[in-house]
Amino acid sequence: MANKQQNFNTGIKDFDFWLSEVEALLASEDYGKDLASVNNLLKKHQLLEADISAHEDRLKDLNSQADSLMTSSAFDTSQVKDKRETINGRFQRIKSMAAARRAKLNESHRLHQFFRDMDDEESWIKEKKLLVSSEDYGRDLTGVQNLRKKHKRLEAELAAHEPAIQGVLDTGKKLSDDNTIGKEEIQQRLAQFVDHWKELKQLAAARGQRLEESLEYQQFVANVEEEEAWINEKMTLVASEDYGDTLAAIQGLLKKHEAFETDFTVHKDRVNDVCANGEDLIKKNNHHVENITAKMKGLKGKVSDLEKAAAQRKAKLDENSA
Numbered sequence: 001m002a003n004k005q006q007n008f009n010t011g012i013k014d015f016d017f018w019l020s021e022v023e024a025l026l027a028s029e030d031y032g033k034d035l036a037s038v039n040n041l042l043k044k045h046q047l048l049e050a051d052i053s054a055h056e057d058r059l060k061d062l063n064s065q066a067d068s069l070m071t072s073s074a075f076d077t078s079q080v081k082d083k084r085e086t087i088n089g090r091f092q093r094i095k096s097m098a099a100a101r102r103a104k105l106n107e108s109h110r111l112h113q114f115f116r117d118m119d120d121e122e123s124w125i126k127e128k129k130l131l132v133s134s135e136d137y138g139r140d141l142t143g144v145q146n147l148r149k150k151h152k153r154l155e156a157e158l159a160a161h162e163p164a165i166q167g168v169l170d171t172g173k174k175l176s177d178d179n180t181i182g183k184e185e186i187q188q189r190l191a192q193f194v195d196h197w198k199e200l201k202q203l204a205a206a207r208g209q210r211l212e213e214s215l216e217y218q219q220f221v222a223n224v225e226e227e228e229a230w231i232n233e234k235m236t237l238v239a240s241e242d243y244g245d246t247l248a249a250i251q252g253l254l255k256k257h258e259a260f261e262t263d264f265t266v267h268k269d270r271v272n273d274v275c276a277n278g279e280d281l282i283k284k285n286n287h288h289v290e291n292i293t294a295k296m297k298g299l300k301g302k303v304s305d306l307e308k309a310a311a312q313r314k315a316k317l318d319e320n321s322a
Helices: 002-026 035-071 077-132 141-177 183-238 247-283 289-321
Strands: none
Touching: 002 035, 002 077, 035 077, 077 141, 077 183, 141 183, 183 247, 183 289, 247 289
């Protein structure tokens, strides 16, 4: 019997020592500083939980030893009873401490996972911001059309990304409402995040608008250049010094000149349309206003030069004919 009691006391002593070690570990206030350290602590905690449940059997064994000692009246059973109650009480306490620590670690994991997701989204936003902050709106019609295609793809990407952004916001709001650790930091980061996302969308809209304006401007430029090319070609024609040296030749030249004048009337209408389009773009506040004004001025100047040169040639031909 004495041997039994000695075994029991030794068992209690070992268990007591183990309990003190576990209590010290569970009292830790360290819940991790980032995702990696939280994951590490969770792994450690899992091992500790496994150790606790492995000790359940050890405790059962000690309890049945205590039962058998207490049926014998050979010695002080109240001492056995006290030891047994203390040890069972402490074991229950570490079980609830372990559960509480696991809950805290899970919470910390959610928080740091949220910060990691937010960092990922922030760097995605930053990368897109660089693209939409570009000042390149194309140097010609093809250039603008290509940039517009690219921008449409980017806009589609932003729209497709909206749910991911919303997901991070919802998680953040939930974490903040659950009154977790780091509540202030969450709210601060969320506010900043919302601003960055808004800013990206505004920049994208502004760039889209600028590209539309550039497209209209480049179409206008293409039309101006087309008219100018026609005018330049006719300038060489009316600058000709050939006024005919026979009546037939002169009449042929007059006929040609008449055909040119009919053609010129059509082109003057076209020039008016091009300029009306230019005026429209100016009214709409197109960001190429100065260039538009200059190009219209240049085009109108060329028209009046051609008119003067044509009138002079007509006078010379009439004079020669007479």
